[in-house]
Amino acid sequence: SAVLALAFVPLLLTLLLRSRHLLALLLRAVLLGWLRDRLSGVPREQRAFQYLLANAVPGDPRHVLSTFDRWSQRCEHLSCVGPVKGQLLERLLCERAPRTVLELGTYCGYGTVLLANAMPPGARLYTVEPDPRHAAVAEKVIRLAGFAEDKVELIVGPSAEVIPRLRERHGLQRAQFVFMAHWKRCYLRDLRLLEEHGLLAEGATVLADNVLFPGAPRFLQYARSCGRYRCRLHRASLEYCPAIPAGVAELRYLGPG
Ligand SMILES: C[S@@+](CC[C@H](N)C(=O)[O-])C[C@H]1O[C@@H](n2cnc3c(N)ncnc32)[C@H](O)[C@@H]1O
Known part of the structure; x- marks a missing residue:
């Protein structure tokens, strides 16, 4: 059975390698987001808005969008288009x-x-x-x-x-x-x-x-x-x-x- 188990290792590694981007997304968007929500008591959407309030230029839609992008790329994943x-x-x-x-x-x-x-x-x-x-x-x-x-x-x-x-x-x-x-x-x-x-x-x-x-x-x-x-x-x-x-x-x- 040890030999059989060993035979599955390459298969497992290939699967992990192929789905590494999905796993990273799962970790970043779901698990870390959930953990931060629990620890801070503030939902991530509200955290994103606080970041916007502090950094975006009011009345400038382009700047609001690029501030959102900065937040999603550098801080926390958001499911925006x-x-x-x-x-x-x-x-x-x-x-x-x-x-x-x-x-x-x-x-x-x-x-x-x-x-x-x-x-x-x-x-x-x-x-x-x-x-x-x-x-x-x-x-x-x-x-x-x-x-x-x-x-x-x-x-x-x-x-x-x-x-x-x-x-x-x-x-x-x-x-x-x-x-x-x-x-x-x-x-x-x-x-x-x-x-x-x-x-x-x-x-x-x-x-x-x-x-x-x-x-x-x-x-x-x-x-x-x-x-x-x-x-x-x-x-x-x-x-x-x-x-x-x-x-x-x-x-x-x-x-x-
Ligand atoms: C991927 S997000 C939308 C992203 C947004 N359009 C953007 O680009 O920023 C999906 C949203 O759809 C909402 N939703 C889920 N079921 C819905 C329904 N039956 N009708 C309208 N909205 C729904 C969710 O609550 C969630 O906020």
């Missing part, structure tokens, strides 16, 4: 100039600030976050970056409850740009909800983050096969982890068909 995929978002927003933008999954407001900064003048952004603690941080970050309620509206609640009442309660007739960055298992359900409630404008862009890792295979399969979208996959790396490959799906809504 980050600067690399952020460039793709900015480019698409510039090209498409949407008047109405919807973000699912606000977290600390990084993506919200990035989107709001790249939208054309007069455009309106609705962002949805179910966790009240994250929403409280995001609200402060959005206002710190200089965006008022008439430009960016933060809606607290889970997407499945918020989407059906977006029109009546929040006045969103149709979204021309949707950024999905919440739980991957909700992507397909929420895309279908947006379709059912007629909330996607014809030609709308739906950008879905991290569809390869952690991954949203059913969403991708639906988007590619239902005939309502033109799909493109942008290969990138996971936020603040250049060694972990990731992908962003860009969907162009062709109409109900």
